[in-house]
Amino acid sequence: MKIGIHESKGSFSKRWIAYCERLSIQYKIVDCYASDIVQQLSDCDALMWHFHQENYRDTLFAKQLIASVEAMGKKAFPDIRTCWHFDDKVGQKYLLEAINAPLVPTYIFYDSRDAYNWIKQAEFPKVFKLKVGAGSTNVRLVKSEKEARRLVKIAFSNGFPVFDRWNNLRERYRKVKEGKDDFMGILKKDLVVFLSSQDSKMGHPQKGYLYFQDFIEGNDSDTRIIVIGDKAFAMKRLVRKGDFRASGSGNFKYEKEEFDERCIKIAFETTEKIKAQCVAYDFVFDQSGNPLILEISYGFKIKVYDPCTGYWDKDMNWYPGNFIPQEWMVELMVKNLK
Template sequence: MKIAIHRRKNSFSANWIKYCENKGINYKVVDCYSNNIINQVQECDALMWHFSQANPKDILFAKELTFSLQTAGKKVFPNFPTAWHFDDKVGQKYLLESIGAPLVPSYVFYDKDKALDWVGETSFPKVFKLRRGAGSAHVKLIETKSEATKMVNKAFRQGFRLYNKRANLKNRWYKYKKGQTDLWNLAKGALRFFKEPEYSRIAGHEKGYVYFQDFIAQNDYDIRVIVIGDRAFAIKRLVREGDFRASGSGHISYEKRHFDEATIELSFKMAEKINSQCLALDYVFQDNQPLIVEISYGFVKEGYYPCKGYWDRDLNWHEGSFNAQGWMVETVLS
């Protein structure tokens, strides 16, 4: 088998290439942005492309290309079951509800009057989210009906820019104070306050719908479990000080004692039901029962290098470091 790999900085691709070279796996570096990409992959049996929700080119056509190649009979990573719901929280709601997953109760409306009727009847607080976005961007705790009404009105009028410049700069300042980033990264956030990133300009405004989830109280952390094939690993993310959000906080624990086997077992079951090559599940807990907040296929690989080990499908624990991106190559080969 010959694997085509799209190389992109700060993605999984460097690890994929290194794994192929170490294992003697035949591969070819291709350019998915090229007009002749179909010809480039003609001699290959598979394509691997770690596309991103923050890359303007990827937003335009990544799913269309990979799913087209899959339809033509080639193996791809991520494939359709793995990626169609990527960066689409509304799509994830429908998917998780349809398979009976323990999803945090979620509500979506495409009609302003129906949304306002629901606001008038429901209880608060609720969590407002955009369909797209990562790292808790545009995730806001709504504590009153008047706040919710304002969000609904905005959603059905001018909408929301995908890039939240105030939240982004605030987050960079928080991480700078905690020693988690440098002054240059903070300065970039200040520059972006005046110049919107290209991916947000291309994406345009998010509007015409509104999406809320129940606020699950008494969670000072969340658990992320990532399942790749027959293996799983996990991290515990602590919420930010004075906040309710854990995603993007930078406060992470890795020791095995933080994770219960029931949540790991549930993660394997969810990945099997979705038929996903790679599934990252974010959990909060209510009465000690795990509830899924959202899912993804991608993650920042550096945040998982300190993991202490992994579980196999039989929930046996394997102590020590591992190569998660290598497992992705193995899923394509198998």
């Protein structure tokens, strides 16, 4: 048994490789960007690739390559059931509705007339989102009909940029003010953004659709539950000051008491229905205290989950202590290949 691993900086691959080394699991480094990637995989039983939504090359072909690897009879992480809806909130709307998962009521329009008609009778505020993006960058509150109508005009003309430089700068400034970053950090990261701005330049403006969700008021945090195989772990993300958005705030809570077990159960059940290997869920609670899903994702940041205080199994037993979720991904592959 041999796993082909695509190695990339800042991705899960470092921990996958360390685990393979430690357990003497056979692996080979492959290059998914090479034209002969299919040949490279000929002596492998599986491909593991942590592709990323901010890398324009990955978004061009990762899902297609993974579907092709599966067509070769090989395994993949993520597999297609796990990733076809990644960084695609529109796809997630249909999927979560199709399996009766408790998704926040979500609306999509592909036509300006339909959008205007809906806006006329909708209650505001609503949450507007692009289908792509993370860290709350493409998520905003729309307070009035007028504001919503302005969005229709943009959506069906020039579209929305995927990468908003001003918003990015504002976020950096906030992080410095809250002591979560320093000016050197800003300089380093912004320099990287400007020097490697190919990713932002290559991204197409988002247009031709409008996506809204009901605004679920009164949440001072969102609850992120990540299921990998038959294990789940959790993190709470607090909203930014004077804002409704939690993701990307940099403020976290990890204690077991912070989590409503209904979220963990829903996450396990939904993952089973999707038949996915790994799914991160964002939950908020409605006025009656019911958990609702905002969105899902197979990928997640790495270091912010290291302080997690333990994990649950499917029977809701709790296992306190540290763990490395990326190792569970390799274990899934090994189990599948036996």
